[in-house]
Structures are given as structure tokens and as C-alpha cells.
Amino acid sequence: MIYRTVGQFKTSYRRDQALFPVRQDAFLLAVILLFAWVIFPLTASEFAFQTLLIPVLIYALAAMGLNLLMGYAGQLSLGTGAFMGVGAYACYKLITIFPWMNPIAAIFLSGFFSAGIGVMFGIPSLRIKGFYLAIATLAAQFFLIWLFEKWAWLYNYNASGAIQVPNSEMFGVFVSGPQAASVTQYFIVLAIVSIMTVVCINLTRGNQGRIWKATRDMDIAAELIGINLLKSKLTAFAVSSYIIGVSGALFVFMWRGAAEPNLFDIPLSFRVMFIAIIGGLGSIMGNYLGAILIVGLPVVLNTVPGFIGLDIKSATVEHLNIMIVGALIVFFLIIEPHGLAALWRLVREKLILWPFPH
Amino acid sequence: MKHWKTLAAAAVAASFGAAALAESIYVPNLSYRTGPFAATGIPLMNGQRDYFEMLNARDGGVGGVKIVFEECETGYNTEKGIECYEKTKGNAVVTQPWSTGITLQVLPKTNVDQIPLLANGYGFSPMADGKTFQWAFNAPSGYWDAASMLVNYMDSQDGGLAGKKVAFLHLDVAYGKEPVPLFEKKAEEMGFEFLPIPVGLKEMQNQSAQWLQIRRERPDYVVMWGWGAMNAGAVTEAVKTKFDMSKFIGVWWSGHDADLALVGDAGAGYKSISWSFPNQDAGVMADIQTHVVDTGKSLSNAQEMQGVFYGRGVVMSMILAEGIATAQAEYDTGVITPAQLRWGLENLNITEDRLAELGMAGMVPPFATSCANHTGHSGGWILEWDGAKFVKASDHIMPDTSDYADLIAETAAGYAAENAPWPVNEDCSVSN
Numbered sequence: 001m002i003y004r005t006v007g008q009f010k011t012s013y014r015r016d017q018a019l020f021p022v023r024q025d026a027f028l029l030a031v032i033l034l035f036a037w038v039i040f041p042l043t044a045s046e047f048a049f050q051t052l053l054i055p056v057l058i059y060a061l062a063a064m065g066l067n068l069l070m071g072y073a074g075q076l077s078l079g080t081g082a083f084m085g086v087g088a089y090a091c092y093k094l095i096t097i098f099p100w101m102n103p104i105a106a107i108f109l110s111g112f113f114s115a116g117i118g119v120m121f122g123i124p125s126l127r128i129k130g131f132y133l134a135i136a137t138l139a140a141q142f143f144l145i146w147l148f149e150k151w152a153w154l155y156n157y158n159a160s161g162a163i164q165v166p167n168s169e170m171f172g173v174f175v176s177g178p179q180a181a182s183v184t185q186y187f188i189v190l191a192i193v194s195i196m197t198v199v200c201i202n203l204t205r206g207n208q209g210r211i212w213k214a215t216r217d218m219d220i221a222a223e224l225i226g227i228n229l230l231k232s233k234l235t236a237f238a239v240s241s242y243i244i245g246v247s248g249a250l251f252v253f254m255w256r257g258a259a260e261p262n263l264f265d266i267p268l269s270f271r272v273m274f275i276a277i278i279g280g281l282g283s284i285m286g287n288y289l290g291a292i293l294i295v296g297l298p299v300v301l302n303t304v305p306g307f308i309g310l311d312i313k314s315a316t317v318e319h320l321n322i323m324i325v326g327a328l329i330v331f332f333l334i335i336e337p338h339g340l341a342a343l344w345r346l347v348r349e350k351l352i353l354w355p356f357p358h
Numbered sequence: 359m360k361h362w363k364t365l366a367a368a369a370v371a372a373s374f375g376a377a378a379l380a381e382s383i384y385v386p387n388l389s390y391r392t393g394p395f396a397a398t399g400i401p402l403m404n405g406q407r408d409y410f411e412m413l414n415a416r417d418g419g420v421g422g423v424k425i426v427f428e429e430c431e432t433g434y435n436t437e438k439g440i441e442c443y444e445k446t447k448g449n450a451v452v453t454q455p456w457s458t459g460i461t462l463q464v465l466p467k468t469n470v471d472q473i474p475l476l477a478n479g480y481g482f483s484p485m486a487d488g489k490t491f492q493w494a495f496n497a498p499s500g501y502w503d504a505a506s507m508l509v510n511y512m513d514s515q516d517g518g519l520a521g522k523k524v525a526f527l528h529l530d531v532a533y534g535k536e537p538v539p540l541f542e543k544k545a546e547e548m549g550f551e552f553l554p555i556p557v558g559l560k561e562m563q564n565q566s567a568q569w570l571q572i573r574r575e576r577p578d579y580v581v582m583w584g585w586g587a588m589n590a591g592a593v594t595e596a597v598k599t600k601f602d603m604s605k606f607i608g609v610w611w612s613g614h615d616a617d618l619a620l621v622g623d624a625g626a627g628y629k630s631i632s633w634s635f636p637n638q639d640a641g642v643m644a645d646i647q648t649h650v651v652d653t654g655k656s657l658s659n660a661q662e663m664q665g666v667f668y669g670r671g672v673v674m675s676m677i678l679a680e681g682i683a684t685a686q687a688e689y690d691t692g693v694i695t696p697a698q699l700r701w702g703l704e705n706l707n708i709t710e711d712r713l714a715e716l717g718m719a720g721m722v723p724p725f726a727t728s729c730a731n732h733t734g735h736s737g738g739w740i741l742e743w744d745g746a747k748f749v750k751a752s753d754h755i756m757p758d759t760s761d762y763a764d765l766i767a768e769t770a771a772g773y774a775a776e777n778a779p780w781p782v783n784e785d786c787s788v789s790n
Binding site for chain 2: 160165317318
């Protein structure tokens with residue numbers, strides 16, 4: 001009914017291969033963008049910015065980086081948290097060494113450090129595969145966290161061993177640090193995440209994306225048809241780590257404001273991985289859906305008892321929350337093991353065919 | 359007609375109810391009753407909560423205004439911490455962040471949001487400099503106070519510290535690293551060897567490597583800066599390696615009854631420096647018993663209430679309540695604003711007489727704060743585990759604040775420079 005494709009004729013190959021062959025998809029996206037760019041910034045409270053909008057976007061970006069590597073190129077990685085840390089520490093060093101530097105430029109540059117480290121830890125992927133590779137990237141996790149703790153230069157010899165985001169300005173407006181307004185930070189995060197998303201969509205639809213998918217599906221066959229596996233796997237590690245590094249820089253500079261080394265430990269890697277898996281491996285949109293479920297939903301659930309006037313102890317709410325979110329994850333994975341994105345694809349197909357069952 | 363009357367009555371009652379609700383002070387606490395540190399958190403949070411419950415039941419709050427004491431669960435997780443901070447800051451008069459990680463995130467925002475940050479006996483030691491950290495308080499004692507008191511105490515035993523070796527077993531996070539600069543300075547001055555032994559967050563429960571090192575190094579003292587599962591791990595490991603318990607001293611967060619109860623008599627002689635003592639005969643404990651426990655409002659139990667941490671929770675809430683009362687008296691109002699509470703916390707004067715009046719004699723040493731001194735430097739007591747409970751093992755001892763006044767000023771200035779623009783209190787003419 002809503003999704004009727006009747007009358008939408010494609011008269012050229014170009015139009016048939018468009019990003020949105022169905023007009024309703026483009027319309028839906030326009031509505032979402034309208035909300036993200038206009039309605040949310042106008043209506044959201046400080047609480048919504050800090051606990052829902054900004055973190056969901058940043059986590060979605062991190063998951064997108066991981067998804068390129070895991071979902072498109074088929075390389076398992078458990079080092080996401082540490083690569084986010086590399087981005088964050090690189091950004092911190094850039095900003096403190098060159099205080100005149102534009103913070104957004106620093107965020108984009110810090111991704112390159114992360115990409116370099118990612119490629120270094122990606123080299124073993126040429127020899128080891130699957131779960132064994134995951135264990136190899138786990139080494140990155142342990143090594144880098146150790147480095148963040150012990151290499152005092154990284155945190156400017158701060159007595160507490162943590163990094164603090166300084167107040168930095170752009171065109172007379174504070175964009176990072178405690179003086180920055182949430183709405184400014186939201187727009188910066190949204191802009192960067194939007195750009196990255198467009199890049200990712202085009203990358204995965206194009207030649208490079210096909211090379212990655214071929215590598216993922218069967219690397220021997222890919223090699224036989226002339227794909228250079230070394231290049232394919234290492235570009236996947238580089239691009240993925242770049243995006244993860246940028247998300248790490250955003251994580252600390254546009255949201256947390258301060259970070260200790262153990263923030264980037266394995267729990268963070270797992271969290272990002274869960275978002276990618278529950279959202280749907282090999283999908284861009286899935287990362288957003290996953291981030292909304294894993295990051296956004298618990299916050300919303302926490303406010304429900306207070307909203308409807310139930311007087312439950314905060315600790316009890318927390319226990320309930322963990323149970324509900326856990327149950328939902330199991331539920332979604334049972335009804336659609338390929339993630340929320342696949343679930344949406346299914347719903348959409350049904351809608352297009354509606355009212356016919358098949 | 360009759361319906362209209364009841365409706366009108368209900369409306370009037372509702373509006374009065376709303377008015378009564380407005381006549382209250384909202385005091386959130388970023389608690390952690392879940393997660394890996396819950397065991398040490400719960401007794402403290404129960405103590406804090408019960409004191410305000412008692413004030414509400416006995417006196418109708420502070421200065422006749424009801425205190426709405428509400429917990430927001432963080433599970434010691436910084437991410438949840440921000441969530442709670444953002445959720446509560448709208449009406450809150452104070453932030454009690456309860457973890458060094460959350461303190462680190464909230465501290466830079468204090469100047470923007472202008473809500474006092476109260477971290478009783480934890481957080482960033484340079485917060486003592488009230489001129490720089492206008493909105494942050496760590497009364498009654500900071501970590502550098504603890505380090506100074508411990509050095510003085512060890513120096514007063516068995517012919518001084520000169521030429522001895524002190525191992526510093528600490529959690530390898532911001533909290534554990536905090537006292538290192540002062541220990542290093544004192545080691546140089548007094549001629550003792552200072553040996554830091556870090557315990558990573560993942561090694562908290564298995565410290566065999568650290569204790570092997572301690573056995574090899576044979577230090578004269580082991581000083582511990584531990585929290586959560588690390589304390590119990592260290593105490594059991596010390597018993598296993600037969601380390602002389604009387605040479606093992608912890609900071610106040612390493613003096614939890616339940617950790618020592620695990621080893622019982624074998625732990626006898628273990629010491630901990632503390633700015634609070636659970637005085638069971640104090641009037642306030644009896645009041646909590648009648649007004650909170652007997653009415654079934656307490657979440658605690660009899661055994662926990664005798665512990666050091668419960669008593670400390672009560673003292674923490676007392677400090678906050680006194681801050682509120684001081685502000686109410688100064689501004690002659692019931693419902694105070696965060697800025698007024700800041701004045702109250704800056705002008706605390708907890709004397710022996712006042713403590714006796716509050717029924718808290720012997721539970722905390724007297725102290726006073728000023729706009730330049732946000733810690734109060736109360737000093738403390740050495741508590742010793744006698745096999746079943748902690749007892750006072752020393753007279754009231756004081757830190758040598760002059761030793762680290764420069765360090766405080768230097769670190770505070772460094773923090774302000776890194777976080778520029780950082781406003782400092784120029785009106786404050788009192789010196790530290």
C-alpha cells in the first residue's frame with residue numbers, strides 16, 4: 001500500500017542501478033534526514049543530546065568501520081576498542097602539540113594513525129583466518145591498552161593518567177571541551193557521520209566493495225579471478241581502522257570529554273561488535289539500527305518507570321533493563337539471525353507485495 | 359454537584375501536594391549497587407541514604423525542608439555516570455559522582471553547569487585549592503592528606519622511616535596513582551625507598567605476581583591504595599604469603615570490614631587510615647535505629663551498620679546536610695540553590711561541639727573549610743583490625759599540609775591552564 005512500486009518504470013540502466021530504485025525509500029530517507037538535521041536539534045534536551053543522539057551516532061560510526069572489515073571483507077577483528085583509542089589519543093596529541101589546529105581537521109587526521117596501526121595488525125590476516133585472526137587482533141587490544149597506560153607521553157605526563165579534552169574554538173564557537181554546547185557537538189558529529197556514511201555506501205557498492213565481498217566469500221576463488229588478496233585485506237583493515245579511529249576521536253572529543261585507558265578495553269570492542277552483528281553484517285543501515293537498540297534503548301527504558309510514575313529503586317531498574325535488553329537481543333537474533341537490517345529488508349519486501357502473500 | 363465538590367477538593371489537594379513537592383531539596387547520588395564494585399558501594403550508599411531518611415523522619419528534613427534523596431544507578435560505569443549526571447542536573451543542588459572516572463568527566467563541567475561537586479574523601483587531590491576548583495569539594499580529607507598521615511605514622515614507629523623500604527601496592531588507575539608524587543617527594547626528603555607496585559584492573563583478584571615481588575623485595579611496610587575486589591585479594595594474598603599484618607596499612611577505601619572478615623583472626627594487625635569511625639554509641643546511630651531501621655525504611659542490616667563503610671556513609675551525608683544548613687542560615691531561605699550550597703560547603707565549621715550536638719562525637723574529626731580550602735584537612739585515625747572489627751589504634755593524627763601546599767597550587771594551576779578558559783575565584787582573599 002505505502003510501498004507500491006506500480007508505475008515506477010526504469011527506462012535506463014543508470015536509473016535501474018540508482019541508490020534508491022524505489023521512490024518511497026528516498027522519501028523515507030528524506031524524512032529521517034529532516035528529523036536528524038532539523039527537528040531533533042530544535043527540540044532535543046541536553047539529556048537527549050548527551051545520552052541518545054550523540055552516542056548513537058558515534059557508536060553507529062564505529063560499528064560501520066567494523067562492519068566494512070567483518071561484514072564486507074570477512075575478516076574477524078576484536079581490536080575495535082583499541083583502534084578507537086588510537087584515534088582518541090592521536091587526536092589528543094595533535095590538539096595539544098598544535099593548539100592552533102582546527103579540531104575537525106585533527107579528528108580527520110587522527111584516523112590515519114589508527115589506519116596505520118590497523119594495517120600493522122592486519123598483516124597476519126594473510127596467513128590466518130577466521131577465529132584465529134580474531135585472537136591475533138586481540139593482541140592489538142592488549143598491547144595498545146598497555147601502551148596507553150605506560151607511555152606517559154601519550155597523556156602529557158598527567159598525574160592521573162587520563163586525557164582531558166581542552167576547550168577548542170572554531171570561528172569563535174567552542175566545539176570541544178566543557179565549554180562547548182551540546183547542539184554544536186551534535187551537528188559536528190552528524191556532519192562527520194553523514195560524510196562517512198556516504199563514503200561507505202559508495203565504497204561498498206563500487207569496485208572495492210566487490211573485491212572485498214569476493215575475498216569474504218571465498219578467498220581462493222577471488223585469487224583465481226585475479227584479486228590481489230594482500231591488497232584487498234589490507235585496504236579493508238586500513239579503511240575500517242580509519243573510520244574506527246575517527247569514531248574514537250569523536251567518542252572522546254565530541255562526547256566524553258575525558259578518557260582513561262581502560263575505557264578502550266575489550267568491553268568496548270564487544271559492544272561495537274554486538275552493534276554490528278545485531279544490526280546486520282554486510283549492511284550500512286544495520287549499524288544505525290544496532291546502535292539504537294544497544295545504546296539508545298537502555299537509556300529510554302531507564303526513564304520509563306519515572307515517566308509513568310512507578311516508584312522503583314534505581315538499582316532495580318538497572319537490573320530489569322539488563323534483562324529486557326538481553327531478552328530483546330535474543331529475540332531479534334532468533335527471528336532474524338542476519339540482523340535488524342535483514343529484518344527491515346524482509347518487512348519492506350512484504351510491504352511492496354502487499355496485499356499478496358508471495 | 360457532589361461530584362464537582364469532590365473534584366474541586368481533589369484539585370486543591372493536588373495543588374497543595376505540588377506545592378509541598380516544590381518545597382524540597384533534590385539531592386541525587388550517583389550510586390552503584392550493581393557491577394564489580396557493588397560490594398564496597400552498598401554499605402556506603404546505605405549509610406548516606408539512611409542519614410537523610412533519618413533527618414526527614416526526625417526533623418522533617420534540613421531546616422524544615424524535606425530532602426529528596428534519590429539514587430541514580432551507574433554500576434561504576436562512566437557512560438552510565440554521564441547519563442545520570444545529565445538526568446539529574448536539572449534540579450540537583452549537588453553532584454556526588456562516586457567514581458574517579460565520573461569525577462574526571464564532571465569536574466570540567468562544574469564551571470559551566472555551576473553545581474557543586476561533592477566527593478567526600480576521593481577525587482582529584484588538588485580540588486583542595488578552592489580558588490581554582492570553585493565548585494568542587496573533597497572534604498574532609500584528600501589523598502595527599504592520607505599519604506602525609508601515613509608517612510608520619512610510619513615514621514613515628516620503630517625508629518623512623520629513614521633507610522627503610524615502603525612498597526606501594528595500588529590499583530593502576532587514576533585513583534591509585536594520585537598519591538605517588540607526594541610519596542616520591544617524601545621518600546627523597548626522609549631517605550626511605552619508595553617502591554610502587556601497580557595492580558591492573560584485570561589482576562585485582564589474582565595478585566600472586568605482585569606478592570611474589572613483595573616477598574622478594576622484603577619491604578618494611580606495604581601501603582595499599584585499593585578498591586573493590588582488590589582489597590580482599592591483597593589481604594588474602596598477604597595472609598597466604600605470611601606477610602606481617604602489622605606492617606600492612608591501607609588508605610581509607612581499603613578498610614572495609616567484609617574484606618577483612620574473609621580472613622578473620624589471620625588479618626589481625628592490619629591497619630587503615632581513616633577520617634571516619636563507626637561509633638556505635640553515637641546518638642545519630644540510635645536515631646537512625648528508631649527513625650529508619652525500626653520503621654522498615656532502611657536497606658541495610660545490623661551487621662553492615664556496625665561497619666566502617668556504613669558509618670562513613672553517614673558522615674558523608676552529615677557533611678552535605680551541614681552544608682545545606684549553613685547555606686540556609688546565611689541566605690535565610692529554605693529551598694537553596696546550587697550556588698548557595700557552594701557557599702555553605704565553603705563555610706563549613708564542624709567543631710567538636712557541633713559534632714556532639716549532631717550526636718556524632720568521635721565519628722569524624724572536627725574540620726573547617728573556606729573559599730580557599732575545599733578539603734578541610736580533618737586528619738584522621740589509624741584503625742586496626744582486631745580479628746573481628748576495626749578499632750582505633752592511634753590518637754587523632756594530622757597531615758603536614760605545608761608539605762604539599764606547593765604541589766596543590768602547581769597541579770591546580772596546571773589543570774586550569776590545560777582547560778583554559780577556566781575562571782578562578784578572584785574574590786577569595788583567604789589563604790590556604
